[in-house]
Amino acid sequence: MATIKDIAQQAGVSSATVSRVLNYDESLSVGDETKKRIFEVAEQLEYTKHKKVKLTKNGKIAIMQWSTEKEELDDVYYLSLRMGAEKRIAEEGYETLRVFQDTPFEMTKDIVGIISLGECSPVQVARLTEWGKPICFINFDQLIHKYDSVVVDFEQAVRSVLDHFIATGHTKIGYIGGLECYGDRSGTIIDTRTKIFESYLREKKLYVEGYCFIDSFEVKAGYEQMKKAISELGEDLPTAIFAGNDPIAVGCLRALQEEGIQxxxxxxLIGFNDISVAKYVFPSLSTVKVYTELMGETGVDLLLDRMASNRQAAKKITLSTDLILRESTLN
Structure with missing residues (x-):
């Protein structure tokens, strides 16, 4: 595992700055470019594969991101997906064209394929497919519409968290999750983790609606919802909390520490994604590891396969996850 010092040296900042950025310290006054550099270095140092010899090919692969650059910093899960895709694109000798959902874009002849990162609205899907370029959706299942997709096995992931909590004696299990909107604000995305959490605990006869709090997938929201849970539930506060992503879990951890709750x-507490931040908070965060680099690479591989073979049948690849137990849980 890379150390804070390793990240600091490569990013050209102090170890204290790295620590505060990775802990989402809102009192730290550094620019988004510095934060971005630190997060990118932290993610890069997790990658262990050797680079392939770069070939030279004509054409660009566009990465369409249904987020803004600011949103990517708030949840570096999407940054990590992007970096995995960019790494594979470079290995295969293509140039990457990055497009965020709030930036103007026109399709050009030198774009040979599209990687779509994250969930987008039906209108946005239609716009992508109208261009007639090979396309692969990452973190968004579009097999029903016959488009290649790479997704996470959320059912396996959520059940692994709940099974661990139950196996370690917890019967009061809470959830702090988030809602997202499509990039064009045309609708709300119902998070799969929330639905699986409820259905599985109902099956186990352990679901309590009052133990669930939903806001957004940000550190601040996790902090506020954890504070709300502590205030409303008092002594009935669950003994185990599953957070919808790692930034939410970081906010939860901060709120619990402020209230003197050990x-x-x-x-x-268990988070979700295993972004680089999870290792550097205190206590270190137990979380579900999503293989974001592999998701990005796999999406590009599917796209290149489609380009090379011109196959008609769409493929969906579902990747498993691993529960990583650290200091925020009693194991």
Whole structure:
């Protein structure tokens, strides 16, 4: 595992700055470019594969991101997906064209394929497919519309968290999750983790609606919803909390610490994604590891396969996850 010092040296900043950025310290006054550089270095240092010899090919692959650059910094999960895709694109000798959902874009002849990162509205899907370029959706299942897709097995992931909590004696299990809107604000995306959490705990006869709090997928929202749970539930606060992503979990951890609630002795906490931040908070965060680099690489591989073979049948690749247990849970 890379150290804070390793990241600091490569990013050209102090170790204290790296620590505060990775802990989402809102009192730290550094620009978004510095934050971006730190997060990118932290993610890059997680990659262990050797680079292939770069070939030279004509054409660009466009990465369409249904987020803004600011949103990418708030949840570096999408940054990590992008970096995995960019790495494979470079290995295969193509140039990457990055397009965020809030930036103007026109299709040009030198674009040979499209990688779509994240969930987008039906209108946005239609716009992408109207261009007639090979396309692969990452983190968004479009097999029903016969487009290649790379997704996470959320069912397996959420069940692994809940099974661990139950196996370690927890019967009061809470959830702090988020809602997202499509990039064009045409609708709300119902998070799959929330639905699976409810259905599985109902099956186990352990679901309590009052233990669930939903806002957005940000550190601030996790902090505020955890504070709300502590205030409303008091002594009935669950002994185990599953957070919809790692930034939410970081906010939860901060709120619990402010209230003097010990983690994991009083409340066990598990996040989701295993972004680089998870290792550097205190206590270090137990979380579901999503293989974001592999997702990005796999999406590009599917796209290149489609380009080379001109196959008509769409493919969906579902990747498993791993539960990584660290200091925020009693194991």
């Amino acid at each position: 983690v994991p002795e009083r409340v066990s």
